[in-house]
Amino acid sequence: MATVNVVRVERNTHPGIYPILLGLKITFMNMIRTLFMGQSATIQFPEQKRVSSGRYRGIHLLTAREDGTPKCVACYMCATACPAECIYIEAGERPEKSIEKYPTRFEIDLLRCVYCGFCVDACPEEAIMMSRENDLVGTTRAELIIDRDRLMERGKLAEYGPGYRPTDHDVRRPVRIAALERLKKEHGIVPGMPHR
Amino acid sequence: MPKFTIDGKEIEVAAGTTVIQAALAAGIHIPHFCWHPDLAVDGNCRMCLVEVEKMPKLQIACNTQVAEGMVVRTNSDKAAQAHRTTLEFLLVNHPIDCPVCDQAGECYLQDQYMDHGLHESNVEIEEKVRKRKVVDLGPIMLDAERCVLCSRCIRFEREVTATNSFEFSNRGNQMQIGTFQNQPIRHDYAGNLADVCPVGALLSHDFRFKMRVWFLKEHESVCPGCSTGCNIHVDERDGETQRLRPRRNVEVNKSWMCDPGRKLYKDIAVTTRISGARLKRPAGWEGVAVTAALDEVGSWIKGSGNTVAFVASPQATNEDLFAFKALADCVGGLLDFRVGDPQLKLHERIDGVLQRADRNPNTQGALDLGLGKDGVAEILKRCASGSVRALVLQGPELLRSPEAVDALAKVPFIAVFATHEGPELEHAHAVLPLSLWAEVEGTFTNYQRRVQRIRKAVSAPGDARPGWELASGLLQRAGGSLPAQSAREVFARLQATVPGYAGLDYKIIGSGGRALQTAEPAAVEARA
Numbered sequence: 001m002a003t004v005n006v007v008r009v010e011r012n013t014h015p016g017i018y019p020i021l022l023g024l025k026i027t028f029m030n031m032i033r034t035l036f037m038g039q040s041a042t043i044q045f046p047e048q049k050r051v052s053s054g055r056y057r058g059i060h061l062l063t064a065r066e067d068g069t070p071k072c073v074a075c076y077m078c079a080t081a082c083p084a085e086c087i088y089i090e091a092g093e094r095p096e097k098s099i100e101k102y103p104t105r106f107e108i109d110l111l112r113c114v115y116c117g118f119c120v121d122a123c124p125e126e127a128i129m130m131s132r133e134n135d136l137v138g139t140t141r142a143e144l145i146i147d148r149d150r151l152m153e154r155g156k157l158a159e160y161g162p163g164y165r166p167t168d169h170d171v172r173r174p175v176r177i178a179a180l181e182r183l184k185k186e187h188g189i190v191p192g193m194p195h196r
Numbered sequence: 197m198p199k200f201t202i203d204g205k206e207i208e209v210a211a212g213t214t215v216i217q218a219a220l221a222a223g224i225h226i227p228h229f230c231w232h233p234d235l236a237v238d239g240n241c242r243m244c245l246v247e248v249e250k251m252p253k254l255q256i257a258c259n260t261q262v263a264e265g266m267v268v269r270t271n272s273d274k275a276a277q278a279h280r281t282t283l284e285f286l287l288v289n290h291p292i293d294c295p296v297c298d299q300a301g302e303c304y305l306q307d308q309y310m311d312h313g314l315h316e317s318n319v320e321i322e323e324k325v326r327k328r329k330v331v332d333l334g335p336i337m338l339d340a341e342r343c344v345l346c347s348r349c350i351r352f353e354r355e356v357t358a359t360n361s362f363e364f365s366n367r368g369n370q371m372q373i374g375t376f377q378n379q380p381i382r383h384d385y386a387g388n389l390a391d392v393c394p395v396g397a398l399l400s401h402d403f404r405f406k407m408r409v410w411f412l413k414e415h416e417s418v419c420p421g422c423s424t425g426c427n428i429h430v431d432e433r434d435g436e437t438q439r440l441r442p443r444r445n446v447e448v449n450k451s452w453m454c455d456p457g458r459k460l461y462k463d464i465a466v467t468t469r470i471s472g473a474r475l476k477r478p479a480g481w482e483g484v485a486v487t488a489a490l491d492e493v494g495s496w497i498k499g500s501g502n503t504v505a506f507v508a509s510p511q512a513t514n515e516d517l518f519a520f521k522a523l524a525d526c527v528g529g530l531l532d533f534r535v536g537d538p539q540l541k542l543h544e545r546i547d548g549v550l551q552r553a554d555r556n557p558n559t560q561g562a563l564d565l566g567l568g569k570d571g572v573a574e575i576l577k578r579c580a581s582g583s584v585r586a587l588v589l590q591g592p593e594l595l596r597s598p599e600a601v602d603a604l605a606k607v608p609f610i611a612v613f614a615t616h617e618g619p620e621l622e623h624a625h626a627v628l629p630l631s632l633w634a635e636v637e638g639t640f641t642n643y644q645r646r647v648q649r650i651r652k653a654v655s656a657p658g659d660a661r662p663g664w665e666l667a668s669g670l671l672q673r674a675g676g677s678l679p680a681q682s683a684r685e686v687f688a689r690l691q692a693t694v695p696g697y698a699g700l701d702y703k704i705i706g707s708g709g710r711a712l713q714t715a716e717p718a719a720v721e722a723r724a
Binding site: 073074075076077080091092093097098099100101124125179180183187188189 | 273276280293294295296300314329330404405406408410411
């Protein structure tokens with residue numbers, strides 16, 4: 001029969017009042033911090049609002065041109081990219097021949113939206129971007145389908161500051177770079193003018 | 197029959213075939229802009245360059261005929277580089293306004309840039325040559341900046357419509373297409389210009405900014421506008437038809453379609469569609485269930501023999517006509533379809549291109565099925581004499597014809613299958629909701645006696661049903677039966693009884709249709 005060596009740990013089974021005081025010290029320190037030093041973890045929402053990241057994906061806004069018309073050209077890229085299919089666009093004729101097209105209707109169903117930011121990534125004009133606003137309140141469903149004019153108004157307010165807008169990290173580039181690499185690897189083709 | 201090798205595949209083609217045609221038949225896609233299967237070869241875009249062994253320079257595939265023992269490479273380094281450089285050259289002055297261009301998604305430039313180009317542009321947007329944009333040419337919008345100068349539109353105007361509206365003007369990088377003094381296109385085939393244009397230079401005014409094409413689902417069908425029976429695609433999104441466009445069929449319409457035909461989609465989703473059955477009561481119209489309406493009509497026609505008359509419609513499919521004839525035969529009533537003698541105009545052409553004077557898609561089918569029996573004049577005569585108790589109409593044509601009004605007023609009960617509301621329906625006593633051509637499966641027989649399939653693209657509104665279903669419902673109430681659950685099964689019964697259609701089924705008819713044996717081919721040719 002084999003012998004089993006059992007290690008016995010000496011526990012202090014009678015620690016006295018000391019650990020309780022230790023715990024209370026933490027509690028009281030937090031109380032003092034919260035009450036007197038203004039280091040509370042909670043905030044007085046909605047009067048107070050938490051600062052969020054510059055890439056926060058909140059409710060969308062449509063940007064405007066200098067003359068106040070929408071920058072959007074109704075190319076439907078956002079509606080195509082949208083996984084929730086919450087964007088509805090109707091295009092119309094714009095008087096300027098250089099631009100031609102603009103949205104006569106542009107609606108986002110904020111209740112269907114999953115706030116993934118794909119619409120912002122897909123936009124070739126930086127016409128749609130996201131704000132940092134996240135408190136979505138309404139009394140009817142219809143109220144939360146926001147139309148073109150409300151999306152534009154929100155752009156003027158921008159109370160929370162702009163949110164997600166992929167300007168300096170162009171998301172289209174990695175896709176193109178990957179496509180070029182694949183072309184070179186699989187077909188040995190380097191696009192561009194022939195190099196001699 | 198020369199034999200040649202293309203990309204390692206050895207194929208045999210008919211003498212005189214060009215490399216691009218042979219490649220297409222072998223399933224190899226050679227990039228091209230100016231070549232079109234139904235237009236003359238022009239060879240100006242230089243996109244289809246291929247490497248031919250023992251030839252010092254690259255050859256254009258569209259204008260090189262296949263010769264015995266030829267070895268062609270479409271994807272060799274030399275050819276691929278030629279495709280890239282040509283494409284870059286074509287894109288030098290292109291405005292790259294894909295976001296606002298309706299062609300995006302079906303644009304040759306986009307497709308070929310993704311397949312063969314992927315180059316960085318060496319020309320800044322500001323350096324590009326500006327040309328005319330948003331020029332309204334009636335049914336067509338012209339944007340000269342997007343043009344690749346392939347001359348397809350010029351050749352279409354010259355060869356198909358013989359109108360010669362388009363021509364190039366200026367030279368070099370100022371070269372552009374246009375019509376004289378921007379005059380609008382006036383012929384009935386303008387829509388084809390937008391189809392023929394490989395890029396977004398010519399676009400349809402009707403489809404402008406309506407929908408991005410990648411949302412559309414296409415369904416093969418046949419145009420119901422006249423007896424020519426052009427093969428078409430019905431493009432639909434979420435059950436809403438957005439446009440009709442031609443589908444290539446060398447035997448019928450090549451790649452073309454007329455503008456009146458293109459506009460037919462506008463009748464599909466309108467508020468005047470009939471979505472439920474109704475019966476005329478002393479107090480006025482009463483909406484009822486379709487089965488109740490069928491019961492009512494059935495009670496009038498059951499066992500009435502030749503006091504009932506049936507008028508079929510050449511707008512209906514062969515399946516509908518077959519079921520309608522079975523109904524008429526079962527009751528023993530009078531039967532005809534020739535309201536306004538459509539068969540006289542069956543082969544008469546309106547213009548030299550596609551349109552025919554008979555605006556019904558299936559007059560030939562109705563003749564083949566033997567629906568021209570007692571004569572509409574005879575039916576009207578009996579109506580006027582008061583010996584017709586009930587009249588069943590497969591379409592509202594008879595109600596619309598002014599000479600029938602007096603005779604119809606003497607008929608105690610008129611039932612009509614109808615798709616759209618109209619003032620003529622006031623003469624009827626029962627209206628049964630009928631599905632439109634885009635909402636049913638079926639076949640049409642065109643003026644050439646070519647049986648072609650139409651397919652369901654969108655759903656019918658409300659309770660509307662296909663014509664054969666309504667007719668077989670009445671047939672049941674009249675004591676007969678048509679044991680079929682679908683248009684396909686009706687057609688299976690049809691081919692068993694109608695001479696000439698024997699042995700056909702939907703699979704054999706396929707997407708291109710199937711020509712029937714013509715009884716007197718010489719006579720038909722002479723009339724055409």
